[in-house]
Amino acid sequence: MKNSIPITLFLFFTILQLAGQTSDKIAFGPYIQQMSTKDATICWSTLEGEMTISGIEGEKDTIREYKQHKIHLANLKPDTEYVYDVLNDGSEEGKGKLRTYPDKSIPFNFVAIGDTRSRNNVHKRIIEQVGKLNPRFIVNSGDLVANGLSMRDWESFFKINKDFMTNTPYYPVLGNHEKDSPYYYDFFDLPNNERYYYFTVGDALFVVLDSEGLRTTIPAFTSEGMEDAYWEESGIEYLKKQKEWLEQVLELNREAGFVFIFQHTPLYSVKKSRVEESKKVRAFWGDIFSRYGVQVFLNGHDHHYHHAYDNGVHFITSAGAGAPLYDIDAVQPETLNYKKIEHFINVEVEQDEAVLHVFDIEGNEFDTIRVERRTIK
Structure with a gap:
């Protein structure tokens, strides 16, 4: 097993501020994309807002809008496990692990x-x-x-x-x-x-x-x-x-x-x-x-x-x-x-x-x- 190397993703609070109407908690994710031997992408979504749509018979539905975030990680080591944290607030919500592909x-x-x-x-x-x-x-x-x-x-x-x-x-x-x-x-x-x-x-x-x-x-x-x-x-x-x-x-x-x-x-x-x-x-x-x-x-x-x-x-x-x-x-x-x-x-x-x-x-x-x-x- 390779050594585990923590990665902390420092984000400005403004990225997760949602026009003052929602919290900074994650809606979807975080999740891993674009993995390779030395690179990876971490994605997640936050709630941006919501809208309603009504029919002529009074039926109503609420549809949420989400904002997508992603950070590209570079200069990683092949076949190595990393820990990441997209919130960096001490909570478990934004944490995950990734393991790069072998070379x-x-x-x-x-x-x-x-x-x-x-x-x-x-x-x-x-x-x-x-x-x-x-x-x-x-x-x-x-x-x-x-x-x-x-x-x-x-x-x-x-x-x-x-x-x-x-x-x-x-x-x-x-x-x-x-x-x-x-x-x-x-x-x-x-x-x-x-x-x-x-x-x-x-x-x-x-x-x-x-x-x-x-x-x-x-x-x-x-x-x-x-x-x-x-x-x-x-x-x-x-x-x-x-x-x-x-x-x-x-x-x-x-x-x-x-x-x-x-x-x-x-x-x-x-x-x-x-x-x-x-x-x-x-x-x-x-x-x-x-x-x-x-x-x-x-x-x-x-x-x-x-x-x-x-x-x-x-x-x-x-x-x-x-x-x-x-x-x-x-x-x-x-x-x-x-x-x-x-x-x-x-x-x-x-x-x-x-x-x-x-x-x-x-x-x-x-x-x-x-x-x-x-x-x-």
Whole structure:
């Protein structure tokens, strides 16, 4: 264990003064973003104000406004634990711990979950199980909340994840339920352009893709026959640009021992109504994943567990962390395993292999996948 080095984040009281109308206590956080071997970002939110909206029948709702804060930490030491305090007032509220990533290949574990969305009781139990494994970080493959434009949904999300995110970096993926909300970009501080990005830990490469693209709501005047064309063509140039970026990233990181790709929509669906959509997604990406030796592709969107294997790539749907579960009614030729179940995945990255342990909500392992380290070509 490395020595623990305390970091005190001195903040002017004016940062946390909220126009004289609220206290200086933290609403969300603190939580860790942008972790690397020598850098990290600490984020938190304070209550700025609130508004009310009333309907014609007298119903009334209160919506809160939050102010986001973040501090970038630099010149840290690799694989070292630090203590931070964003309030610096002697209370426990602003304190947390972080551990920088190693600058060499050493064993570590991370967790993958998906579609935490609407059943908060399931989401909470999953996070409690995940916390027991003490992962270096977590990746959520999209649909973090039911409606990304609803502040109430984000309030529930941060309440459930408060203790976990204080000490563990959290990487989100854009899903369709995020609705490209400004709240998503306010709350998270992510690498690259934040929509799609990558990071490394040891000699493992992690790439997060945006399967949703720059899509907007279909206009009311759009006919049923034009709806598919509208979705496919409205953001195609954006997706093509992302594909070019991905190819560059995979080429630059061709010496990585392990490559994990994350996006929201699946390339192989076992939900009958989405099989054709997954074929279109697969056709768009072509052979890029197998050509560059990607070992694992993790996605959400279909609310169950599904493991397919094709041309050297494990395609895994993990979307059982809170959204209502879907039936499985279209098993594919590439399918190896599937189950309608709440679950999460703990990935242990070792020197010569990565082992994916798939657990149910009770912590029982029901599938295990072994992936060998890549051979540099």
